[in-house]
Amino acid sequence: MEPAGSVRPALPTQTAVPAEPLAPAGFAKPAGFAGSAGSAAPALSTVAAEPAAGEEGRARAAVHALARSRLGAANPRQEGPADLRLVGPALVAWAAAGLTPEVGASVVVGGLAVLGAVVAVVAGTRGRRGLVLAAVASLLCGAVAAGAAVLAAADLTRGPVPGLARHRGTAEAVLRVTGDPFRAGAQGRTAVVVVPAVVERVGRTRVRTPVVVMVSDAREEWLGLVPSTRVSGSARFAPDDRGESAAVVRIRGAPRVTGPPSRAQAVAAHLRAGLRKAAAPLPPDARALLPGLVVGDTSAVPEDLAEAFKATDLAHLTAVSGANLTIVLILLIGPPGLAVRTERRGLAAWLGLPLRWTALAGAALTIGFVLVCRPGPSVLRAAVCGLVTLLAIATGRRRSLLPALAAAVLVLVLWEPGLARSAGFALSVLATGSLLTVAPRWGAALRRHRVPPRLAEALAAAAAAQAACGPLIALLSARLSLVAVPCNLLAEPAVGPATVLGFGALVTAPLSAGAARALAWSAGWPARWIAAVARRGAALPGAEVGWPGGWSGAGLLALVTVAVAVCGRELARRPWVCAGAAVALLLALVRPVPLPRVVAGWPPGDWRFAMCDVGQGDALALSVGPGRAMVVDTGPDPAAEDRCLRDLRVTSIPLLLLTHFHADHVDGLPGAMRGRRVGAIETTVLDEPQGRAARVRREAAAAGVPVTTAVAGEERRLGPLSWRVLWPPPAPYGLPDDDPNDASVALLVRDAGLTLLLMGDLEPAVQRELLRLPDLPRVDVLKVAHHGSAYQDPALLARVRPRLALISVGAGNPYGHPAARTVRELRGSGAVVLRTDVDGPIAVEGSTPRELRATYRAKREVRTDGPL
Known part of the structure; x- marks a missing residue:
């Protein structure tokens, strides 16, 4: 008798039922997983029901018996409608855990009880007992999740x-x-x-x-x-x-270690260090990226590369996800499309392991993955999502994938309620759900239109993940990436080789440094390709476009996505329409046009002063006419600065002023100069840090832009603007301790009838120097110094008494900016306080103090405060 792996066991009287290829449990589907569709081995009971004709029938029955003993009794005929029984309880628990910290457990449980009672009454009158049971299960899960959230919040308040x-x-x-x-x-x-x-x-x-x-x-x-x-x-x-x-803790000096790490964590740290050492000889991008691709170690990824990954929606590749684990599992199970067939591949098939033993081996591999990648909530989430694929292999039923994902959500939300409010958790679940539900249908539709199977599956997976996650990304960042799908498609073939070879380097590093370096060198080539895709994609002028933020923007994008999906079948029949859409997308990438203000909602048409949302840094613009603005600082990120100036319709910068040379004020300079005419760059008198000061001068020289120095007492005018430099004095006089912050250029600006005070990052010692100025007036707008830190001089704030205080600060920054005390003092002096981490970019309108208004693209919606 021939080996089981070489015999097609289907009888002539049977109809082969193709099983759809298994979708990986990660954010994006690696190319190595695009296995061909095929039927799984039929169960023995199916064979027994067929008439056997003599020796041939007995031989075929023996083949099926052998297949069952080696591969399990999975039957693809068990496929059917999706099992949604756990989806409701998972969603209710997720919502309850997320809402409890905001509104309280009693309100959440009460609302769930009312909703459950309504559903039970309606279902009872229609004789649907299953719906009643589902409502009761959802209510119980929601109540437990609310209780878990209360207990988790108690850790922050007790003791x-x-x-x-x-x-x-x-x-x-x-x-x-x-x-x-x-x-x-x-x-x-x-x-x-x-x-x-x-x-x-x-x-x-x-x-x-x-x-x-x-x-x-x-x-x-x-x-x-x-x-x-x-x-x-x-x-x-x-x-x-x-x-x-519960608190921010500051400890001076070196750590006093009183207990060593656990053995598992010590081994994991040793393996991670070995991977970094093996990758050390690689070029900079590959050296920084490879540990992130393999174990999520992004400590060496430079900020510009990280921003490029965000702009192209490739950031999921450097976060530990189910995709990482699934790629590793391919070594064990082979292509998932063949994992439940007699001709399956991988190490388990070579060893002759049955499906259930294969699943157990995969579970052991998952435990090792968790230990190496740190057992934090994000890693555990990735492990649970990765186990979805193992469950499908153990049972042979793709129908079990969606219930398994719902169970994973339910368990993780109850175990760690904070995940319910995590954007990363939501993106992971949405992406995985789309790969399990939407991507197979879209892939089949593409194959019907004669798209090659592998390309169809890859394109469907990338498009489905983007469609599911796009509204949430718009909600959080008020942006839309036009290059996400093509960049994911281009990077996808390199993800599998880089991850597998990187894990090989990780495992072999303790045994042979030379072998580890060789594997890391091999993995460096696909890692360099991924980094190049991210950088080239992010460098396109239209890589990102502004989009309405908040729930309104998310809803609008969801409607657009649904409309495109519904009309996709009809559009596919019109090649000229598809070609026109492709040309329009290409033009949008090369020559982007900002969204109309009526759609984007920001900025207002008559803005006078704008504070960009560039994260933890400063980037300001003062309008001097249509398409022209004086720019003060450029933030830490060229892409964010370029995007903000595009939203503001700024095409010409007569003067670009850099208050001092810290990275969060000058590293975005290439983005400000991208595609714009810059008349001159003005800087502070102190060239510290020297490396960044030299870099600014090199970039200015390369663009042919002159560089000058601002000193106290200088008065200038530009269009409707006039300003006086208040600080710094000419070098080397009056700079305390040569601190770059205290060398910041401070400006008193007059724009029509408005007065603005821009203070850079000045510390209290210099703020007290400004108090000596006899003509320092009350101001309408104050750019609060140093991102609203606690180091402010109360006397100066009382002197200028701003009507509007603006704080440029990054969300989730580790410094605790802005300080609560500073915000209280500003509000106590009568100022309206707006901050970019909460309110997004801010634009100031009006030509007199009475007309002063502030429009900001808040996380929830676009708002206008005024007159102030």
């Missing part, structure tokens, strides 16, 4: 840590590191090391309180800490203005 934070107290504490330390900031005094941790003891009191440790000195020692390490020291507690932990 002595919250009280110490309110009073900014100091105490001896023992902390356990819960995540990888990372460096935040890269210039001067703002460079700190951030360490996620849990306080386990304060004095003699045992607690379990999540905190964030921030260390401004002894950085290298703290960066080397491994999760699960225990440290102790004299800790100073302060409130966490972000609300993500």
Whole structure:
């Protein structure tokens, strides 16, 4: 008898039922998984029902028996309508856990009870007992999730840590590191090391309180800490203005280690370090990207590359996801399209393992994956999503994938309620759900239109994930990537080889450094390709377009997506329409046109002053006429600066002023100069940090733009604007400690009847110097110094008494900016306070103080405050 793997067991009287290829549980579907569709091995009971003709029939029956013993009794005929019984409870639990911190558990449970009662009554009158049971199950899951959210929130309020934070107290504490330390900031005094941790003891009191440790000195020692390490020291507690932990803890000096990391974490750290060492000889992009592709270690990824990945919607590749795990599992199970067939491949087939043993081996591999990639919530989420594929292999039923995903959501939300409010968790679930439900149908439709099968599956997977995640991305960032699908398609073939070879380097590094370097060198080529795709895609002028933010923008994009999906079949029959759409997309990428203001909602047509949302940095613009603006600082990200100026319709910059040379004020300079005429660049008198100052001058020289220096007392006029430089004095006089922050250029600007004070990053010592100016007036608009930090001079704020105080600050920044005390003082002086991390980009209108208005693209909607 021939081997089972070489015999097609279907009898002539049977009809082969093709099973759709399994979708991976990650964000994007790797090219290596585009297996051909085929039928799984029939069950023995099916064979027994067929008449066997003599020896041939007995031989075929034996073949089927052997296939069943090796591959399990999975029957593709068990496919049917999607099993949605767990979807309702999962969604209700997700919503309850997310809403409880905002409105309270009693309100959530009460609302669920009313809704469940209504559903039960309606279902009971129509005789649908199944719907009643589903409503009861959903109500119970929602109540449990609300209770779990309450218990999780209690960790932030109980014990002595919250009280110490309110009073900014100091105490001896023992902390356990819960995540990888990372460096935040890269210039001067703002460079700190951030360490996620849990306080386990304060004095003699045992607690379990999540905190964030921030260390401004002894950085290298703290960066080397491994999760699960225990440290102790004299800790100073302060409130966490972000609300993500119970306190921000500051500890001076090197860490005092009181307990080593667990053995599993130590092994994982050793493997990760081995991968970084093996990748060290690679070119910069590949060296930084490879650990991120393999184990999610993005500590070495430069900011510009990270922004390029965001602009092209490739950031999911550097985050540990189900795709990473599925790519690793291909070594065990082979192509998932063949995983439940007799001709399956992979290591398990070579060893002759039955399907259930294959699933167990995959589970063991998953545990190792979790240990290496750190057992945090995001890694555990990836592991559970990856186990969806293993469950399908064990049961042979694709129908079990959607219930498994719903069960994963339910378990994870109950285990870690904070995931319910995590955008990353939502994006992961939406992408995985789209790959399980939408992508197979779209792939089949493309194949019917004679698209090659592998290309059809890849295109359907990328389009489905983008369609599902697009509205949420618009909700969070008020942008739309036009290159996401093509960049994902171009990067997709390289993801599998880079990940598999990278994992080979990770595993072999402790055994042979030479073999690890060889594997890392091989993995470096696909990693370089992925980085090149991200950089080239992000460099296109129309890579990103502004889109209405908030729920209205998300809803609009969802409607557009549904309309395109519904009309897609009809449009496919009109090749000229498809060609026209492709040409329009190409033109939008090469020569982008901003969305009309009536659609985007921002900026207003008569804006006078604008504060861009560029993250943790400053980027300002003052209008001097149609299409022309004076730009003050450019933020840390060229893409964000370019996008903001495009939204503002700025095509010419007569003067670009850089208040000082810190990265969060000057690194976006290439984006400001991209495609715009720049008349001159004006800078501060202090060339510190020297590297960035030299870089600014090189970029200006390459563009043929002259560079001048601003000094106190200088008065200039540009169109309707006039301004006076208040600081700094000519070098080297009057600069305290040669601090770049205290060398910031401060301007008093008059625009028609409005007065604006722009203060850069000036610290209190220099702010007190400004108080000596005899003619410093009350201002209408204040650009708050240093992103609203706690280091402000109250006397200066009382002197200028702004009507509108604007704070340029990044969401979730590790510095606690803006400080709650600063916001209170500003509001106490009568100012309306707006901040880019909450309110998005801000535009100021009006020509007199009475007409002063502020329009901002808030996270929820576009609003206008005014007159102020």
